[in-house]
Amino acid sequence: MTSQTSPEATPTPGGLADLVRPDRVHSQLYRDPALFDQEMDKIFDKTWVWVAHASELPEAGSYKTAFVGRHPVIVNRDRQGKINVLLNRCRHRAATVCEARRGKANSYVCPYHGWSYALDGSLRGVPYAEGYEDTLDKSQFPLVALKVDQYQGLIFASLNHDIEPLEDFLGEAKPWIDLFMKQDAGFGVKTAGEHKFRFPGNWKIQLENTTDAYHFPLVHKSFLTSLDDDTEELFDVLNQGGFVQDLGNGHSVMVMIPDLVDLDENLEAPIPERFEALAQELARDYPDDVVRKVVRAVGGTGFNLNLFPNLACSMAFFRVLRPVAVDETEISHIAITMDGGPAAGNRARLRLHEHFQGPMGFGSPDDAEAWARVQRGSAAGSDVWIMLNRGLDAQGVDNRGAGTGDVSAETGMRSAYRMWKRMMTA
Amino acid sequence: MTGQTNTAASSLLDAMSFIWREAELLDRREYPAWLTLWRTEGIYVIPIDPDTEDFDNSLNYVLDNDEMRRARVARLMSAHSMSATAAARTARTVSRFVVVADTAHAMTVRCVQHLVETKRDVQRTYAAEITYDLARGVEGLLIERKVVRLINSTDALGGVAYLF
Ligand code: FES
Numbered sequence: 357m358t359s360q361t362s363p364e365a366t367p368t369p370g371g372l373a374d375l376v377r378p379d380r381v382h383s384q385l386y387r388d389p390a391l392f393d394q395e396m397d398k399i400f401d402k403t404w405v406w407v408a409h410a411s412e413l414p415e416a417g418s419y420k421t422a423f424v425g426r427h428p429v430i431v432n433r434d435r436q437g438k439i440n441v442l443l444n445r446c447r448h449r450a451a452t453v454c455e456a457r458r459g460k461a462n463s464y465v466c467p468y469h470g471w472s473y474a475l476d477g478s479l480r481g482v483p484y485a486e487g488y489e490d491t492l493d494k495s496q497f498p499l500v501a502l503k504v505d506q507y508q509g510l511i512f513a514s515l516n517h518d519i520e521p522l523e524d525f526l527g528e529a530k531p532w533i534d535l536f537m538k539q540d541a542g543f544g545v546k547t548a549g550e551h552k553f554r555f556p557g558n559w560k561i562q563l564e565n566t567t568d569a570y571h572f573p574l575v576h577k578s579f580l581t582s583l584d585d586d587t588e589e590l591f592d593v594l595n596q597g598g599f600v601q602d603l604g605n606g607h608s609v610m611v612m613i614p615d616l617v618d619l620d621e622n623l624e625a626p627i628p629e630r631f632e633a634l635a636q637e638l639a640r641d642y643p644d645d646v647v648r649k650v651v652r653a654v655g656g657t658g659f660n661l662n663l664f665p666n667l668a669c670s671m672a673f674f675r676v677l678r679p680v681a682v683d684e685t686e687i688s689h690i691a692i693t694m695d696g697g698p699a700a701g702n703r704a705r706l707r708l709h710e711h712f713q714g715p716m717g718f719g720s721p722d723d724a725e726a727w728a729r730v731q732r733g734s735a736a737g738s739d740v741w742i743m744l745n746r747g748l749d750a751q752g753v754d755n756r757g758a759g760t761g762d763v764s765a766e767t768g769m770r771s772a773y774r775m776w777k778r779m780m781t782a
Numbered sequence: 783m784t785g786q787t788n789t790a791a792s793s794l795l796d797a798m799s800f801i802w803r804e805a806e807l808l809d810r811r812e813y814p815a816w817l818t819l820w821r822t823e824g825i826y827v828i829p830i831d832p833d834t835e836d837f838d839n840s841l842n843y844v845l846d847n848d849e850m851r852r853a854r855v856a857r858l859m860s861a862h863s864m865s866a867t868a869a870a871r872t873a874r875t876v877s878r879f880v881v882v883a884d885t886a887h888a889m890t891v892r893c894v895q896h897l898v899e900t901k902r903d904v905q906r907t908y909a910a911e912i913t914y915d916l917a918r919g920v921e922g923l924l925i926e927r928k929v930v931r932l933i934n935s936t937d938a939l940g941g942v943a944y945l946f
């Protein structure tokens with residue numbers, strides 16, 4: 357077994373299952389390359405992995421390249437409007453058939469020997485086919501297709517063709533996705549570019565962070581200081597009666613600003629002072645009800661929805677993680693605008709995104725620094741654990757639920773690790 | 783040499799001296815002094831999209847007016863940002879200067895910057911083409927607009943707790 361030869365071989369006699377306990381996980385989970393390989397096989401090759409938002413594929417032929425775990429894939433929309441997710445690997449001798457990040461194509465032609473594939477992956481053309489003397493059955497060599505499904509424009513793919521339907525997998529997370537999409541103010545959600553960065557640390561450190569309100573006032577103090585007083589109060593996330601809820605299957609929601617859970621509510625409330633100029637600009641072209649909707653939604657929702665294993669619908673943007681190696685993770689923060697919505701409103705959304713997110717934002721670099729420090733620190737000691745017991749009572753019972761608990765409870769992390777354990781020991 | 787060439791040469795020399803002084807201030811993290819190199823109306827842009835000129839309607843790494851520039855400097859200098867207090871050390875060189883436009887009141891200069899950062903035993907480089915719009919005033923040059931186009935702007939970067 358690989359873990360026997362790994363310098364940080366799993367030390368616990370209980371094996372893999374014992375590395376995740378109800379209130380703690382072993383730091384091996386951040387460090388063992390063999391465990392990382394198993395995660396790729398047993399989690400990322402088995403479950404639904406988010407690959408795109410429908411607005412990224414606006415017309416027939418639109419495509420983007422992405423990853424499902426360690427597999428490079430092409431995500432496209434074909435002439436029937438169907439979404440295909442295909443392994444980006446020529447069936448002849450493995451060359452990638454597409455290297456652009458996104459674009460439009462009618463077919464994919466392998467640059468090595470010229471095999472060509474239709475948008476659904478079927479093999480159409482093989483140059484100098486007579487060299488195969490009729491032994492090559494083209495129907496046997498399409499680009500390998502993944503199973504694809506979508507909910508509310510969120511496109512997921514799976515290498516596991518026996519997987520449960522996407523809607524069952526999302527389960528209790530669905531109503532929260534519905535709420536999240538309301539920030540389109542009725543125009544439709546449209547992605548608008550991304551901030552992409554890497555940090556030297558394990559992917560689960562980022563997974564934990566999206567449901568970690570505990571760090572916010574400390575790590576993001578310099579962001580908070582840069583805000584006007586009203587906005588700073590809005591981001592006082594520990595003191596607004598928020599909560600964390602386990603939604604099953606590793607998913608969870610962390611409500612930080614309860615007032616901004618349902619963006620269709622409170623539309624008659626006075627426009628906050630900091631948005632008055634925006635409201636006036638919008639009012640030149642849009643009726644009052646639209647202005648109010650756009651302004652209320654401009655900063656996004658008041659919650660982070662963590663979808664196991666790689667997507668979060670995080671207040672005003674999509675957070676996507678990609679495990680690169682046991683100690684390297686790539687993060688994309690994808691900005692959201694209103695499709696065909698007011699340009700002034702979309703500009704305001706982009707500026708808010710730039711303010712916090714990305715490698716030069718006022719927030720993300722501090723997060724990245726904290727995560728890198730976690731990875732480094734986890735090298736110390738061979739039997740020291742990562743504690744996840746915040747919000748458990750003396751009996752070890754998680755009695756936090758909607759509207760009752762503490763927003764800084766580690767409930768969401770426990771939910772994710774329960775799913776991790778379920779999949780890794782299956 | 784003709785008189786005209788002398789003027790062009792001295793104007794290029796002015797721009798280079800100014801840009802090198804800025805580079806030194808940034809490597810030394812003398813941010814308050816850096817702020818004085820700017821016109822109040824100045825715009826500091828680090829775009830993501832390599833082709834766009836429409837920065838307002840695009841997602842950028844940085845799109846700072848005077849207010850955001852000052853807030854950014856305050857953050858980088860505060861003791862409350864764990865990335866800024868552990869910022870990488872940087873050393874940058876700027877060269878390949880081309881004067882794109884040159885009038886009595888303003889000049890536009892395009893150049894290339896190589897920056898090496900180092901932090902916790904890891905060094906990495908960032909290369910960028912920078913376009914400066916410089917205003918000529920009584921007290922010399924001031925930055926009207928600085929656009930930093932990282933050649934890897936669409937790739938994943940590391941956390942950056944300094945300025946390009
Ligand atoms: S590897 Fe693609 S055609 Fe040969």
Ligand SMILES: [Fe+2]
Pocket residue numbers: 565571572575576719723
């Ligand atoms: Fe954070």
